[in-house]
Amino acid sequence: MKYFAGLDVSLEETAICVADENGRIVKEARAASEPQALSEALRTIDLPLERVGLEACSLTAWLHDHLRDDGVNAICIESRQANAAMKTMPNKTDRNDARALAQIMRTGWYRQVHVKSRQCRLWRSLLVARRTVLNEMRSIENVVRAILREAGIKLGTLSRTAFASRVRELADADAQVAAMVEPLLAILATMLAEFVRLTKQVIDIVRKEDVCRRLMSVPGVGPITALTFRATIDRPDRFSRSRAVGAHLGLTPARYQSGETDIVGKVSRCGDELARTALYEAAHSLLVRSKKWSSLRAWGIAIAKRRGMARARIAVARKLAVILHRMWADATEFRYGKESVSAMVA
The missing domain is CATH 1.10.287 (Helix Hairpins)
Structure with a gap:
């Protein structure tokens, strides 16, 4: 029999619920929101736990690291998905939230969140x-x-x-x-x-930081942007494709499609706001302050002429996210590109 646990973490106390593979609640407990107390509570339950789920919150990373060190298969799950499951409960209590998290762990209906170093x-x-x-x-x-x-x-x-x-x-x-x-x-x-x-x-x-210094070879990217991107991404191998980084940071348009309705809206603004803002500021610096020619700047200026500077900043910020990730993953320097003859004459 396999068992799955859900931990509803609050500032002072954590509600614990354990469900078996058939969805039956077998044990419930409460413990202080401290690594040692939670580890001891899970050991006291004395069941082979397949997965232990925690909803992403301010204490999650700290608790996650210590539980992992104690041999617990702790998994941090995405808050919006967890909240969708918790809303099925008629009453919102810590006990019910822990029960919902245990069922999420059992069914596998969750998106695991990367816990940064x-x-x-x-x-x-x-x-x-x-x-x-x-x-x-x-x-x-x-x-x-x-x-x-x-x-x-x-x-x-x-x-x-x-x-x-x-x-x-x-x-x-x-x-x-x-x-x-x-x-x-x-x-x-x-x-x-x-x-x-x-x-x-x-x-x-x-x-x-060697990675930050490499990222700063991109025009417009300074120490703040480089360290922000480094701290946000943590590990480049998290993304199989560099194009996914722009969407991860909320720099791609949101879309609503249903039947004949298909609306492409503004950028989603999901993900890390600090990194998104830093990339936007770097894009502005590249387009407005940078004097050295690059194919990236020429591409951004062309967009600005067609659709305005605001859209150009967003487009360049998204492209910067892709380029920075690729440079980091491949350990390469920024490529300025070759300036065309017409651009040189102009």
């Missing part, structure tokens, strides 16, 4: 921390601009380093406005210093 998870945490600080700095800058506009002061376009000095220069004439913006400028100064520290950590990592 610990190093890639740490790199991604660093990138998320850096992006969070950057977003908060932008929010505070926008608040400062709004305060100044109320006093009829327009800042215009400024670099981040010149922002504080220009604000103080313009706000000095109004003591009340100056008193309001000064605390915000002090916060910005502290955040800017920490942002620089986080960015330096990223650059130090990229300098030591």
Whole structure:
């Protein structure tokens, strides 16, 4: 007889359910959401577990790694598919969710999620921390601009380093406005210093990573994009075809087809938002800032002339995902291509 377990993980406690190959619930338990406690609970059940399923969540990777080390065949499953099965239960409880996960493991109706290595998870945490600080700095800058506009002061376009000095220069004439913006400028100064520290950590990592340095040979791809792509993909052999990477990162159009209806919509935006944003920014840099000719840039410019710059950025970002994966898998450098005679004359 084969047995399958489902673990409904919450922050403090995990509900455990074990079903046999016929779908009958044989054992249920609860344990603390800690690796040792879960391993001990599964050993106490004392049944040969074929598969143990966990729904993807913030604790999953940590628990998955430790359970695997303890010899448990732990499988992380895709959340949307798990939720579809859980909705068949009339009442949503942790116990019912664990039962649904056990049945999913039994039937094999699941999509296994790749659990990234610990190093890639740490790199991604660093990138998320850096992006969070950057977003908060932008929010505070926008608040400062709004305060100044109320006093009829327009800042215009400024670099981040010149922002504080220009604000103080313009706000000095109004003591009340100056008193309001000064605390915000002090916060910005502290955040800017920490942002620089986080960015330096990223650059130090990229300098030591051969894969990142190879990816940076692509025009428009800098340290942030290279490390983001490296941390997101983790292992290039996860994808049998490089074209699948664009869809994995949500850079391909969503499609709805039923009968005579066949609608191709906007990009799906599924997958890792951090990597998708980094590739979009790299595409913008390639199209707008890069001066060196490449067949990729020429292709993107041609799309921009036909369909607009916004669509061109998406198309180039998708192509970048494919190229970066292929370069990584084949350990090759970026190929600029051969410029045509007509392009050289133009």
